[in-house]
Amino acid sequence: MKLLAATRNRGKQREIREKFSSLREIEIVTPDDFDGLPDVVEDGATFEENALKKARELARLTGLPAMADDSGLEVDALDGEPGVFSARYAGEGASDFDRNVFLLEKMKNIPPGKRSARFVCVIAIVLPDGVEKTVRGTCEGEIAMKARGAHGFGYDPIFLLPDSGKTMAEIPLEEKNLLSHRARALEMAADFLRERIQKDGR
Numbered sequence: 001m002k003l004l005a006a007t008r009n010r011g012k013q014r015e016i017r018e019k020f021s022s023l024r025e026i027e028i029v030t031p032d033d034f035d036g037l038p039d040v041v042e043d044g045a046t047f048e049e050n051a052l053k054k055a056r057e058l059a060r061l062t063g064l065p066a067m068a069d070d071s072g073l074e075v076d077a078l079d080g081e082p083g084v085f086s087a088r089y090a091g092e093g094a095s096d097f098d099r100n101v102f103l104l105e106k107m108k109n110i111p112p113g114k115r116s117a118r119f120v121c122v123i124a125i126v127l128p129d130g131v132e133k134t135v136r137g138t139c140e141g142e143i144a145m146k147a148r149g150a151h152g153f154g155y156d157p158i159f160l161l162p163d164s165g166k167t168m169a170e171i172p173l174e175e176k177n178l179l180s181h182r183a184r185a186l187e188m189a190a191d192f193l194r195e196r197i198q199k200d201g202r
């Protein structure tokens with residue numbers, strides 16, 4: 001069975017193929033394998049809405065089972081901001097660096113211990129028979145007082161992992177891919193599909 005994974009990001013495509021490698025019945029295809037698939041506008045109020053919107057649209061356009069994700073950072077002291085606005089926090093055209101500076105500035109009066117946060121990744125799966133499923137993976141941590149580390153992307157340099165005291169940008173990618181919100185959501189998505197395949201095969 002082909003499964004359309006709704007991402008053009010090569011790093012994410014590789015991670016999905018790795019996490020789904022034991023599911024031999026599934027062949028991952030991506031928008032790069034199709035001509036003219038549009039990018040879906042992410043204008044939902046929740047990660048779930050955005051992921052479902054993308055998966056529904058791609059399933060409808062291709063007739064294939066589709067899987068899409070939406071992710072971001074939630075800071076408790078900011079009532080869950082930046083949340084679904086993570087990519088656009090600090091305005092259009094801002095860089096990862098700008099967003100980190102912006103968030104650190106907003107939190108400058110919040111002391112260590114009150115800076116809890118989590119990365120969230122929601123994956124939606126839409127199947128041709130109309131079945132829809134969302135799963136949510138999280139990675140708990142704290143916003144650092146300043147940025148550290150050169151790996152990863154986005155908010156990784158200011159996201160402190162609880163046990164090691166390192167930021168997400170100070171650990172190698174292979175380690176991040178074992179504990180990240182995306183890794184956890186992908187494992188749940190793979191479990192859901194594995195159960196479906198077993199059920200259909202009975």
Ligand code: IMP
Nearest residue numbers: 069070071072073086087153154155156
């Ligand atoms: P997307 O859903 O993958 O497009 O991610 C939305 C935004 O959330 C990104 O632009 C990043 O700012 C942030 N984000 C998502 N996942 C991560 C991560 O693993 N590390 C750092 N930032 C992330």
